[in-house]
Amino acid sequence: MKKILDLITEKMESAFAGCGYDASYAKVVLSNRPDLCEYQCNGAMAAAKAYKKKPIDIAGQVVEQLKEQCRQAEGQHQTPVFLDEDMSAVMPGFINLKVNPQFVADYMNEMEKAPKLGLEETGHGETVIVDYGGANVAKPLHVGHLRSAVIGECIRRLGNFLGYHMIGDVHLGDWGLQMGLIIEELRDRKPELVYFDETYTGEYPEEPPFTISELEDIYPAASGKAKADEAFKERAQTATFQLQNGCAPYRAIWKHIMSVSLADLKKNYGNLDVHFDLWKGESDAQPYIPGLIQDLQDKGLAYESQGALVVDIAQPGDSKELPPCIVRKSDGAALYATSDLGTIIEREKDFAPVKYIYITDKRQELHFTQVFRVAKKAGYVKPETEMIHIGFGTMNGRDGKPFKTRDGGVMRLENLIADINEAVYGRIMENRTVSEDEARTTAQIVGLAALKYGDLSNQASKDYVFDLDRFISFEGNTGPYILYTIVRIKSILSRYKEQGGKEEEGTILSPSCDSEKTLMLYLARYNEVVTAAFEETAPHKLCQYIFELSNAFNSFYHDNRILAEEDKARQASWIRLITLTKSVLETCIQTLGFQSPERM
Ligand code: ARG
Numbered sequence: 001m002k003k004i005l006d007l008i009t010e011k012m013e014s015a016f017a018g019c020g021y022d023a024s025y026a027k028v029v030l031s032n033r034p035d036l037c038e039y040q041c042n043g044a045m046a047a048a049k050a051y052k053k054k055p056i057d058i059a060g061q062v063v064e065q066l067k068e069q070c071r072q073a074e075g076q077h078q079t080p081v082f083l084d085e086d087m088s089a090v091m092p093g094f095i096n097l098k099v100n101p102q103f104v105a106d107y108m109n110e111m112e113k114a115p116k117l118g119l120e121e122t123g124h125g126e127t128v129i130v131d132y133g134g135a136n137v138a139k140p141l142h143v144g145h146l147r148s149a150v151i152g153e154c155i156r157r158l159g160n161f162l163g164y165h166m167i168g169d170v171h172l173g174d175w176g177l178q179m180g181l182i183i184e185e186l187r188d189r190k191p192e193l194v195y196f197d198e199t200y201t202g203e204y205p206e207e208p209p210f211t212i213s214e215l216e217d218i219y220p221a222a223s224g225k226a227k228a229d230e231a232f233k234e235r236a237q238t239a240t241f242q243l244q245n246g247c248a249p250y251r252a253i254w255k256h257i258m259s260v261s262l263a264d265l266k267k268n269y270g271n272l273d274v275h276f277d278l279w280k281g282e283s284d285a286q287p288y289i290p291g292l293i294q295d296l297q298d299k300g301l302a303y304e305s306q307g308a309l310v311v312d313i314a315q316p317g318d319s320k321e322l323p324p325c326i327v328r329k330s331d332g333a334a335l336y337a338t339s340d341l342g343t344i345i346e347r348e349k350d351f352a353p354v355k356y357i358y359i360t361d362k363r364q365e366l367h368f369t370q371v372f373r374v375a376k377k378a379g380y381v382k383p384e385t386e387m388i389h390i391g392f393g394t395m396n397g398r399d400g401k402p403f404k405t406r407d408g409g410v411m412r413l414e415n416l417i418a419d420i421n422e423a424v425y426g427r428i429m430e431n432r433t434v435s436e437d438e439a440r441t442t443a444q445i446v447g448l449a450a451l452k453y454g455d456l457s458n459q460a461s462k463d464y465v466f467d468l469d470r471f472i473s474f475e476g477n478t479g480p481y482i483l484y485t486i487v488r489i490k491s492i493l494s495r496y497k498e499q500g501g502k503e504e505e506g507t508i509l510s511p512s513c514d515s516e517k518t519l520m521l522y523l524a525r526y527n528e529v530v531t532a533a534f535e536e537t538a539p540h541k542l543c544q545y546i547f548e549l550s551n552a553f554n555s556f557y558h559d560n561r562i563l564a565e566e567d568k569a570r571q572a573s574w575i576r577l578i579t580l581t582k583s584v585l586e587t588c589i590q591t592l593g594f595q596s597p598e599r600m
Contacts, residue, residue, distance in 0.1 A: 001118030003531075004107060004524040005030075005039075008099070011081050012041050015065040021047050021058065028097075037086075037096035038521060044093035055093025063089045079103045101510045104520045108508040111523065112580050116161070117587060119527055122535070123164030127351050130156045130166055132359040133269065133276060136173035137261045138182055138219050141268050141413040143403050143466075144361065147392045150455045150593065151539060152359045153274040155390075157591045158534040158542075167351060170269075172281030174258060175339065178219060180240030183253055184232060185222035186210070195249040204252035212264045215257065241333070244286070268413060273448060273593055285342030289334050292342055293327060301378055302327055313373040325370035340371045344380050355386040357537065362391025362461060390537055393463035395455070403466050421447040424472050424480070434599060442597045446480050447472070449594040453479030456592055457543035474600075477547045482589060485550040486596040488557070489582040495563055496575055503579055506572025515556040516574075519581065522552045526584050530591070539592060546588045553581050 005028060012026035025043030032040075044059035051058065066087050070080035079102050086098035111118040132152020135145050152168065159166040186209065187196050193209055194200045210218065226233040243250040262279065269275070293309065296302035301311050307330030314322045327338045334342075347353060358368055368389035375381045397403045405411045425443035428434065434442065454471035458464040474480045493503065511517035525545065533542040562578070565571040586596060 041095040059089035121163035127353040128355040133170035169278040170276040174281035180236035181222035183239040208256035282339040285339040288342035392460040449479030456539040509573040
């Protein structure tokens with residue numbers, strides 16, 4: 001279905017053209033004065049300069065032309081987009097518009113029947129890689145990983161919904177120093193293990209030598225030790241180096257670390273309703289690295305600088321000086337950037353995506369600028385391939401500092417989720433309308449919505465304050481408020497059915513009051529908002545939209561007594577309208593990554 005804004009713009013374009021003005025002046029936007037009009041066109045102001053006329057004269061002429069067009073449409077038994085009295089030219093040259101109520105109602109009826117509620121798919125199966133999550137194996141997931149997972153999941157869902165072939169890759173940090181630290185700590189704790197017996201030549205055991213809770217204890221202990229004990233740190237570095245160069249017993253331990261951690265990570269991401277198509281990591285890039293280094297040298301792009309191998313990435317027009325990308329350290333070790341380049345080579349070979357989207361903390365901005373530029377310079381990706389880094393801000397506590405536990409430690413994701421669920425549970429039990437069991441299940445659904453919406457409703461690049469009380473509130477711009485609105489609609493619909501009403505009866509009639517028309521106009525914007533949220537990688541726009549849509553629904557609900565309405569055609573129309581509202585809201589929260597409960 002065409003976007004309502006495009007339909008309006010088309011009318012405006014033909015009116016401008018009909019008066020002999022260039023159609024490019026006919027841009028229509030949502031009104032910033034909703035008290036005066038719904039949409040507006042400011043093009044007469046710009047046209048005035050080009051045509052050396054007064055803006056108000058142009059606006060007046062265009063409005064006359066629009067009126068003429070609407071009369072013609074009526075003559076042909078079409079519903080005109082505007083009514084005569086709702087088009088006006090006002091000083092100094094604005095064109096103010098209100099949409100014909102019947103036209104909006106027709107649009108609602110069409111949306112209701114169209115696949116995906118009339119969404120115009122912008123994708124046609126093009127492959128897009130989304131790199132998010134980015135957990136580091138064997139280290140506990142902490143709130144810092146939350147944003148990447150939540151934003152990435154939303155982008156992946158949005159893209160798939162719009163017809164792209166999205167491939168979500170968790171891209172685990174599975175090749176770093178943490179592995180050497182764990183190996184050495186394990187040696188200190190259990191020296192009798194075969195992995196540490198240099199004379200051992202047999203197969204290594206299938207069973208891991210630790211459980212997840214032991215592993216959770218081993219890593220922080222080792223990392224603490226490395227800070228205090230230089231010799232231990234060196235051992236860990238050597239072990240890491242040996243692992244990376246194929247040392248068999250260490251490789252076997254690495255596999256155990258991977259399998260134990262992966263099971264845990266899958267559980268944790270599952271609890272967040274975050275999913276990946278690929279569970280790859282930095283280790284998968286390693287086979288590509290020697291060829292990559294060689295190639296960069298052969299192409300004359302990489303050169304030695306202070307013992308390291310680097311590639312210049314500065315370009316004319318850069319606003320600040322950008323340092324070269326280091327692809328090999330002076331001790332011969334590969335780096336984060338090298339492994340990201342290796343991963344790109346693999347992804348090109350496997351998927352040749354049209355677009356890459358990486359979602360990490362914004363402090364990694366320079367890293368991605370370097371990686372993208374090297375990849376393009378060396379021709380690993382086509383010049384037209386889009387490479388986007390979404391750098392997000394920090395999640396802060398109420399004190400404005402990075403979010404911590406009460407005793408100042410790093411808050412683990414699991415605990416954070418448990419805290420939220422507990423708080424939501426308390427809120428639900430205050431009302432005492434549901435059983436404890438139901439309240440627990442509902443609290444999980446609502447808690448996840450509170451967490452995800454609290455994050456996604458902020459522009460990604462900004463820092464935000466994690467305020468538990470605000471996030472779980474049933475009022476204001478929160479996840480629970482959106483769910484509350486959906487649940488309210490569900491409850492009206494089920495009471496309507498209890499009264500013997502049928503949802504599929506009637507048709508959506510022209511709105512009977514202002515709040516009903518406002519609701520319709522919000523529903524009509526769904527198509528353009530979903531598209532923009534993906535194209536601009538801006539989930540917060542979708543949140544803002546469903547917040548305003550929920551407000552519009554709640555005012556409409558306040559103004560009308562749906563279940564008591566005696567005019568049955570009107571009642572059936574309202575039932576259809578609120579069903580459509582529910583569908584739009586549910587579709588949007590689905591792409592944001594959460595669901596609604598039956599009651600709350
Ligand atoms: N593991 C990294 C971290 O914790 C994030 C990985 C992001 N993705 C990437 N392709 N570099 O910072």
